[in-house]
Amino acid sequence: MESHSEQEKEKQFNERIDRGDIIEPKDWMPERYRKQLIRIMGQHAHSEIVGMLPEGNWITRAPSLRRKAVLLAKVQDEAGHGLYIYSGTETLGVSRDQMNQELLSGKAKYSSIFNYPTLSWADMGAIGWLVDGAAIVNQTALAKCSYGPYARAMIRICKEENFHHKQGYEILATLMTGTPEQKAMAQDAVDRFWWPSLMMFGPSDKDSPNTAELMRWKVKKYTNDDLRQRFIDRTVPQAENIGLKLPDDKLKWNPDTMHYEHGEINWDEFYNVIKGNGICNHQRLKARNDAHDKGAWVREAANAYAGKHAEKTMAA
């Protein structure tokens, strides 16, 4: 009997999805839908949090007060983005503590792009332009996803991400009008970040086991390859505009498909970084743990203050 009614509920759920209904936290949903969302939203939130580290690395060394203020604001935004998505994920019945634990213990996954080092100031430009540019393409699609709290967080994030994208491009555009050394610095950053940015969209459709299910539930609206293509198509002209060369000899416009063709992505590298063998995996996790441990006294003090205050209110 029970399995029958579960089946009936799932059928009704699928009909709601087909109608374009948005699913809210208290609505009935298949366990698998809940699990997939917790996985995706958790990874997304962790990526925002870890994403602060490569850029935080350059705040004290920004070349001007303007750039420093901008970078600081951008990193604060990433913290905010992490928090929007964490609170969205909590509506699915997972606690903030649990998600924190999973990140700190190294169990949780986050975007592989943040395991690459930021070696020069130009990397701040490449991250804003390429990494945030790729994130915008992804997140614009997710803003129409079937789970309400996730979609709403994405709408908020997309608005803010446009500033990140443009400030990154501005950094590179400025360097490209500079000395030969500055131009070389910009080109070097793009050489290092181009391919990892393409990997941000995830494995090619034929190797992406979750895509079919996620598209059926309208969590994803487009495949990884579609989104990657969209990113490439809009980024190539921006590179040409400021004289940057993207490090792919096979990159060329195809007038028939109206898309750029590109070379083969090194998926071995992608899987290797995901497995924890990227250049900065250990460093990122350690930095996150250190920040958490060193902040313990602040949390304790806030708790003590809140406790004392509550006692006083009770007594009064």
Place this chain on the structure above:
Amino acid sequence: MIKNEWPLWEVFTQKRSGAPFEHAGSVHAPDKEMALQNARDVYSRRNEASCLWVVLSEYITSSSPEDAEAFFEPSNDKIYRHPNFYKTPGATFE
């Protein structure tokens, strides 16, 4: 281990005086003052709000989506609550 997860607060923002308060999201905080400060830092970094409400999530009661049909049914057959129910021959109402 992390212990004593701070309570969860729901955040409502008012864009400008006179506008309705809208749900923005939630934050964790140990008390209401910090809940307000966290809410400001998370949900109004670009003047999205001119006033904020925070309320402990546990104090919010929601109607149940599964019972929505029965719960909201009483207003279904009361079309006389709408102005277009009425015939007003010849007169103009703006």
